[in-house]
Amino acid sequence: MVKRSFGLPTRNIYLGLACLSLTLHLVLAFFCLSVLQTVCVLPSSLSSSSSVTGINAQHHQPFSSPASTSHKPPTSSVKDETHTVDPILTHLKEVRGPDALEALFNHPLYNLPQPELQEDDWLLKLKESKDVTDKGSEEESEEEALDDSQWQSASQEEGYDRATWTSDTTTHPPWLRFHLGITRWELYNRKDPTLVQLTHYLATQQILGAVQKTGGTQLKLIMSFPNYGQALLKPMRQSRDAETDVNLFYFSDFERHNAEIAAFHLDRILGFNRIPPVVGRLINVTTEIREITTDHRLSRTFFTSPVGNVCFYGQCEYYCSTEHPLCGRPHELEVSLAAMLPDLELAPRRSWRSPWRRAYSRTKLAQWEKDPVYCDTVKQTPPYNQGTRLVDLIDMAVLDYLMGNMDRHHYETFEKFGNETFLLHLDNGRGFGRHSRDEPSILAPLQQCCRIRRSTLLRLRLLSRSGFRLSDMMRTSLAQDPLAAVAPLLSELHLSALDRRLATVLQMVQTCQNQHDDVIYHDTEGYDKEYDQQPD
Numbered sequence: 247m248v249k250r251s252f253g254l255p256t257r258n259i260y261l262g263l264a265c266l267s268l269t270l271h272l273v274l275a276f277f278c279l280s281v282l283q284t285v286c287v288l289p290s291s292l293s294s295s296s297s298v299t300g301i302n303a304q305h306h307q308p309f310s311s312p313a314s315t316s317h318k319p320p321t322s323s324v325k326d327e328t329h330t331v332d333p334i335l336t337h338l339k340e341v342r343g344p345d346a347l348e349a350l351f352n353h354p355l356y357n358l359p360q361p362e363l364q365e366d367d368w369l370l371k372l373k374e375s376k377d378v379t380d381k382g383s384e385e386e387s388e389e390e391a392l393d394d395s396q397w398q399s400a401s402q403e404e405g406y407d408r409a410t411w412t413s414d415t416t417t418h419p420p421w422l423r424f425h426l427g428i429t430r431w432e433l434y435n436r437k438d439p440t441l442v443q444l445t446h447y448l449a450t451q452q453i454l455g456a457v458q459k460t461g462g463t464q465l466k467l468i469m470s471f472p473n474y475g476q477a478l479l480k481p482m483r484q485s486r487d488a489e490t491d492v493n494l495f496y497f498s499d500f501e502r503h504n505a506e507i508a509a510f511h512l513d514r515i516l517g518f519n520r521i522p523p524v525v526g527r528l529i530n531v532t533t534e535i536r537e538i539t540t541d542h543r544l545s546r547t548f549f550t551s552p553v554g555n556v557c558f559y560g561q562c563e564y565y566c567s568t569e570h571p572l573c574g575r576p577h578e579l580e581v582s583l584a585a586m587l588p589d590l591e592l593a594p595r596r597s598w599r600s601p602w603r604r605a606y607s608r609t610k611l612a613q614w615e616k617d618p619v620y621c622d623t624v625k626q627t628p629p630y631n632q633g634t635r636l637v638d639l640i641d642m643a644v645l646d647y648l649m650g651n652m653d654r655h656h657y658e659t660f661e662k663f664g665n666e667t668f669l670l671h672l673d674n675g676r677g678f679g680r681h682s683r684d685e686p687s688i689l690a691p692l693q694q695c696c697r698i699r700r701s702t703l704l705r706l707r708l709l710s711r712s713g714f715r716l717s718d719m720m721r722t723s724l725a726q727d728p729l730a731a732v733a734p735l736l737s738e739l740h741l742s743a744l745d746r747r748l749a750t751v752l753q754m755v756q757t758c759q760n761q762h763d764d765v766i767y768h769d770t771e772g773y774d775k776e777y778d779q780q781p782d
């Protein structure tokens with residue numbers, strides 16, 4: 247009786263619940279399809295990339311975990327009040343992982359129109375074959391010209407390939423294609439497949455030679471490959487998580503191999519393309535240095551440590567002693583390998599002292615640290631008084647601030663291009679030393695000059711948005727490096743420091759704009775319409 251008297255109402259309740267559940271499912275399915283299409287469909291490669299990087303998602307949207315991102319919208323993008331007013335966001339797609347990096351690089355701000363390249367905008371050029379045979383012609387003496395005959399070694403050195411390159415670029419090894427692709431405006435074209443081939447080449451080619459590089463203060467080696475490519479090696483000296491001792495001056499800090507690697511990725515993500523490609527590699531110090539080196543100053547410094555690891559220290563000014571050994575485990579050592587720039591004889595470079603160079607002294611201050619209107623003087627001094635040199639320097643200060651590099655005493659340019667060219671951002675080994683502290687003085691050029699390229703500013707803003715967040719882009723980009731399989735190239739603490747520092751840069755530009763009129767250097771003509779509503 248009791249059962250029967252409750253039967254009908256219970257059935258109605260069940261029916262009602264079923265209808266409600268069906269409606270909810272339909273609404274959910276509709277929402278998922280229409281609004282979250284890009285989030286729901288995750289690229290198949292994600293799970294593999296996450297296992298390689300071993301990402302700890304404590305502080306970030308875990309792009310590596312499809313389950314956790316696929317059914318709810320990222321909260322920060324929903325909160326973003328500028329979503330409907332900022333045209334930049336019309337290009338924003340909520341994607342994660344490798345696709346997000348690709349989406350960033352496909353954004354119009356990373357594909358701004360470039361002036362058409364003229365013949366003298368290329369650093370090197372191949373000689374026409376008629377020039378090679380036409381001995382005595384004036385063009386023969388052109389320093390920047392390469393001719394096929396240079397590549398044919400008369401005496402075949404052991405292990406080296408016989409060069410069979412012709413003027414057909416498909417016969418060229420990646421390092422040569424990289425050299426031939428350098429222009430007045432950038433070191434490499436991000437979309438050129440040469441870049442991927444070059445990094446793969448550096449990471450995998452057999453090492454035939456290893457000698458110390460002269461010049462500079464810390465140990466560096468030049469490694470040679472079978473088809474005459476070379477790379478600049480910086481070794482791992484300390485664990486990735488070791489923070490620079492607070493009592494060490496910037497000029498005493500160790501150089502870090504992972505800083506060289508991360509700086510290349512950061513520079514590329516900022517859209518500069520001014521750092522030679524760098525990859526990480528595990529090398530065998532016995533077979534790939536000790537047994538092949540012809541450098542006696544280097545080979546003399548090898549020894550076996552008390553626990554049986556093979557170590558060496560080389561000869562240089564800083565940290566080349568038994569107390570600072572570079573040790574394999576027992577043979578394997580992590581290193582960074584940077585693609586070498588063309589030989590100085592083919593493409594001479596000019597070294598410029600940075601106006602914001604530090605004093606490199608325990609006690610002295612540089613002029614820019616004492617004079618609040620220092621930039622007024624710089625602005626009137628060639629080459630900073632015209633062209634893009636000042637804003638180029640400010641781009642470099644932003645890059646250095648983001649990675650905490652206080653060691654930018656000089657920068658270089660290719661002599662061929664005079665003053666109208668990009669700045670090479672070489673030597674980044676002292677970046678990424680501290681994540682817990684930001685060094686405001688690195689931003690002095692921006693703070694004192696209150697000037698920035700519009701394209702740089704717009705890209706920085708883009709990188710502060712969810713979906714394109716700088717830390718996420720860096721994590722994804724660094725996961726492509728071979729050493730990411732050993733451990734993430736930058737710890738999460740360093741990655742979040744990047745976002746924090748980026749916010750500081752944007753805040754500084756805002757403060758400048760509140761006080762000055764001519765903060766923006768307009769370099770995005772023709773694209774202004776698209777960003778009309780972008781506040782600057």
Ligand SMILES: Nc1ncnc2c1ncn2[C@@H]1O[C@H](COP(=O)(O)OP(=O)(O)OP(=O)(O)O)[C@@H](O)[C@H]1O
Pocket residue numbers: 461462463464465466478522584585586587672673674675
């Ligand atoms: N990828 C490269 N290809 C060719 N030359 C390079 C490359 N990177 C650096 N160099 C050259 O080697 C020199 C020394 O390198 P780097 O600056 O990294 O060493 P360093 O020991 O930090 O020097 P310093 O102590 O003077 O700062 C640079 O000034 C530059 O001219």
Ligand SMILES: [Mn+2]
Pocket residue numbers: 653673
């Ligand atoms: Mn240095």
